[in-house]
Amino acid sequence: MEDQPKTLLVTLTGKDRPGVTSAIFAALAAAGVEVIDIEQIVLRRRLVLGILVTAPRDWKKLRDVIERTATDLDMNVEVDRGAGDNRSRSGDRSHITIIGKPLKASAMAAIAGRIADSGANIDKIERMARYPVTAIELHVSGAPADRLRPLLAAEAVRQGIDLAVQRDSLHRRGIRLIVMDVDSTLIQGEVIEMIAAHAGQEAEVARVTEAAMRGELDFETSLRERVALLAGVPATALDEVYDAIELAPGARTMVRTLRRLGYRFAIVSGGFTQITDRLAADLGIHFARANELEIVDGVLTGRILGEVVDRAGKAVALREFATEVGVPLDAVIAIGDGANDLDMLNAAGLGIAYNAKPVVRDAADTSVNVPYLDAILYLLGISREQIEDADAAVGIVTPAPPLGLDD
Structure with missing residues (x-):
């Protein structure tokens, strides 16, 4: 030698x-x-x-x-x-993204300590964002991502920060497919509850929805039970519901930025095509799959047409979209918040629990608990400065950062 x-x-x-x-x-x-x-x-x-x-x-x-x-x-x-x-750069390599609001030195110390405990080394550190959250990316070598992930996830919970561990691979730099849930992920709130308000059944529907999202009820049974409560609502109410929808903060930024990079998007929902198809058209999302409400003579019948898109159906849709786009499952990112998203999150190369229920956070690869959907861009190695520069090039103005955060 x-x-x-x-x-x-x-x-x-x-x-x-x-x-x-x-x-x-x-x-x-x-x-x-x-x-x-x-x-x-x-x-x-x-x-x-x-x-x-x-x-x-x-x-x-x-x-x-x-x-x-x-x-x-x-x-x-x-x-x-x-x-x-640089001998430390040989072997397994990972990207570790840390997001805090705020990000305290004690949290960084704890994460760095766990990395050292695993036998890994931090080769490089760079800032991805300074506002509205602080996001830092660590380039780590010397330990496999599968060993780092549970160790660091537990520490992140103790420190009250978000953290993602991803294996360094070509997939992170190539075209990927993003598959998102809709209610309480892409948009704020639950569409079925908004429709139920027109039937005076909002409280009852919300009760069943919460139980289903926690995994306490079979999704299809709970969905049919809730939809039955919508019988008699005029179809015109769906237009009012759509106009009242509020996107998650950062949703348009995330879709706009990743579309520029050639990413493909899909939304898969236990909600309704009458809403999701319009969302897809509005945001430039490539694929959409959801349940279809039956409408007869301009009125909701309280029934669903065709097969229900449930927990298993979401995973099936994810695989079909990946095949159509021509990317492996390792290049798919799934984002969701409820128990009916679990199969979809597990099928993807990276499953992200977004402001999710505890059962979902525990099962997902990583979780994002700040109320900004575009924080997911930092997990993909895209910095806030890059996002703003790309927007500025086409005349999109980004609000100034809070006082005290300028360099």
């Missing part, structure tokens, strides 16, 4: 300004070294630049040149001689 090549690690710190990086590389270029690795970050205009290069025979002479260059730049520099590349 050949010896690992001798290397130099150059670490430069100080006030950032134009020309710093080029000056250091000019000094390195004169020695004819090869660049092996680079990391650079800027925090509040303070630069930290790390450069790993092959070590020349007369490495001390190069060190002196680098130190003189740093002095001229009024920067601090360290030059360390060693061997090999």
Whole structure:
């Protein structure tokens, strides 16, 4: 086995300004070294630049040149001689996304401690968002995602933060399919309860809905029971319900941003096609599947046409949409909040419980409990700055961040 090549690690710190990086590389270029690795970050205009290069025979002479260059730049520099590349980056790699509102130092300390306990190493940390939540992504190596996920999920619950662990793979960078529940996920509230208000049955329908979402009642039975209470409601009430629907905060941003990247979207609902088809058309969602209310002579009959889209039906729809799009299940992201979403969440490569019931949070790959649907973009490696830049390019204005959050 050949010896690992001798290397130099150059670490430069100080006030950032134009020309710093080029000056250091000019000094390195004169020695004819090869660049092996680079990391650079800027925090509040303070630069930290790390450069790993092959070590020349007369490495001390190069060190002196680098130190003189740093002095001229009024920067601090360290030059360390060693061997090999960044060994910690071999083996299993994962992306860990942490979301907090606020994100406390104690929570970061706890998560970093659990990562260390697993034998993994944090190779890189970057901020994905600073408002309305703080989102941080860790690039971790040395432990499989399946080992990290339960360990970190338990710690996230203790710290009151959201956390997702995803294996580093090509799927994270390719076109993916997003499959979403509708009621209390894509939109706020439950459509069936809004319709029931027109029949004076809102309280009774809400009671049955809650029991079904907790998994205490068979979904199909509970749905037929609730729909029966809608008999006699004029079909025109569906237009009023649609006009009153409020999307989850960030829903349009999430769909708009991911569509630009070529993602495909589907909504799968235990609700009704009379609403979901219009939502899909409004948001530019590619696929929609839901139950169809029977309407006769302009009035709801209290019955459903065809097979019920229940817990199993949602998973079936997810697989069919994935086949139509031509992506593997590992490239599917499912988002839901209720017990009838569990099969769908388990079928996807990444199942996200969004402001979900406890039984769903416990079963999903990860959970997002902040009231912003576009926070899911951070799990996909898309930063708030990238979202705003893309919007600005087409004239969409983003509100200014809260005072005190500017750099």
